[in-house]
Amino acid sequence: MRRVSRLTVAGAATASLALALSACGGTSTESSSSGSDGKNKGLAIAYDIGGRGDQSFNDAAYTGLEQAKNEFGYETADVEPTDGETDADKTQRLVSLAKQGYNPIVGVGYAYAPAIKEAAAKYPDTTFGIVDDSTIEADNVADLVFAEEEASYLAGVAAAKKSETNVVGFVGGVDNPLIHKFKAGFEQGVKDTNPKATVLSQFLTQTAEEGGFSSPDKGKAAAEGQIEKKADVIYAAAGLSGQGVIEAAAANEIWAIGVDSDQYQQEALAAYKDHILTSATKGVAKAVYNLAKSVEDGKPETGIVRGDLKSGEIGLADSNPTFKGDAELQKAVEEAKEKIISGEIKVKSS
Known part of the structure; x- marks a missing residue:
């Protein structure tokens, strides 16, 4: 061409x-x-x-x-x-x-x-x-x-290892096949790591036009609802709406997991960074x-x-010193990563 x-x-x-x-x-x-x-x-x-x-x-x-x-x-x-x-x-x-x-x-x-x-x-x-x-x-x-489901699986491993209540949350921006990949991987990672854990999952809207990816207030409200049900780690795959999830997590002294970019490093989220455990990143x-x-x-x-994980274009950020300094967490995530790359773990996408 x-x-x-x-x-x-x-x-x-x-x-x-x-x-x-x-x-x-x-x-x-x-x-x-x-x-x-x-x-x-x-x-x-x-x-x-x-x-x-x-x-x-x-x-x-x-x-x-x-x-x-x-x-x-x-x-x-x-x-x-x-x-x-x-x-x-x-x-x-x-x-x-x-x-x-x-x-x-x-x-x-x-x-x-x-x-x-x-x-x-x-x-x-x-x-x-x-x-x-x-x-x-x-x-x-x-x-x-x-392969968003692969990074989300690792996020699920991290959430399960860090949760003290055995209740974690997932907030998806829009109920569509792409966001279902994030949800499926996360839920599988949580359950494989801690079968006793409960995953609370919620989609903000049915369509993008309703603001699922662009409404921090919707994300905040969803996170607050999950926190009331004892969730102490919440993963958001919701674009701009995820900022509301992170804000709610910080206000309630629990962990948030970001998405796509390393949100711990984002200047606009600096006020909440100490509560951003990690982010499921994609390149x-x-x-x-x-x-x-x-x-x-x-x-x-x-x-x-x-x-995908093998190409290095998706992964889990380790910028937060709490994440980086937790040897048990690091080991669990690394082992899961190696098993996904080798094919020993097959991650669901829906």
């Missing part, structure tokens, strides 16, 4: 990208120049619900974009979602980026699947990526997916960067690109 060229040509500032995207979400990194053929730009990402600042996988995607921008020295764009947007809005956003010459273009989240499919068909010489979806079969699309930043590098190298990734 032909790679879109990125000749660096000085030019007058342009607001064309901002104008093109004004109807479908703002951009925090706008175009400042364009080559004579309009195709001199680099990586662009379009955020999922919650947008940049979710301290979770949207922010992880931005980290990958920043790494690519710094290493390759090209222009980038990152575009926010809007409330109540349709697939047509998402398509317009991606098409606008493709017209401007951005390559690759990444949709962050499975909700971008219809839009990616349509935009990729219109721009076959542009590489597209989608995070958390494996349904698009196209020569110019990379499906960036992860969204690495996947986004790797896609950009593959295009830069002239060998774009396509098809299903999967990250």
Whole structure:
């Protein structure tokens, strides 16, 4: 597949990208120049619900974009979602980026699947990526997916080892197949570690449009309900809503387990970090960067690109000194990790 060229040509500032995207979400990194053929730009990402600042996988995607921008020295764009947007809005956003010459273009989240499919068909010489979806079969699309259930299993091991009440909680943002992977892995990890433990599980909403991934207040209320039922470790796979879970955990002096990014390290969560035991991480930043590098190298990734424990693209963060200093916990997690990688433990995804 032909790679879109990125000749660096000085030019007058342009607001064309901002104008093109004004109807479908703002951009925090706008175009400042364009080559004579309009195709001199680099990586662009379009955020999922919650947008940049979710301290979770949207922010992880931005980290990958920043790494690519710094290493390759090209222009980038990152575009926010809007409330109540349709697939047509998402398509317009991606098409606008493709017209401007951005390559690759990444949709962050499975909700971008219809839009990616349509935009990729219109721009076959542009590489597209989608995070958390494996349904698009196209020569110019990379499906960036992860074995979330494996990292969640390790989170379950940690929760079971740390719980003093034998009651732990899971809060999922939306009741959908992706979040069921987190839930299934976590519950299996808990039960395999402590068969006597009880797992309280709750989904915040049935659809993303109802705010399951973008409502800290909903996450906080769900966590408080589980805490009333004696949960003393709660794992949240809920995007921005997970901040509410972490806040409730800190207020009640229990443990929270974060997701996607190492939330112990997130500046916005610094006030609660002492109660973030660990986070089930997945390498969204690495996947986004790797896609950009593959295009830069002239060998774009396509098809299903999967990250798992074996590849090192998912795992369990150990930034919290309490987690790092607990030898028994460390041993249990490491043993579980080795058994998953070897195939001795088969982790359920639903």
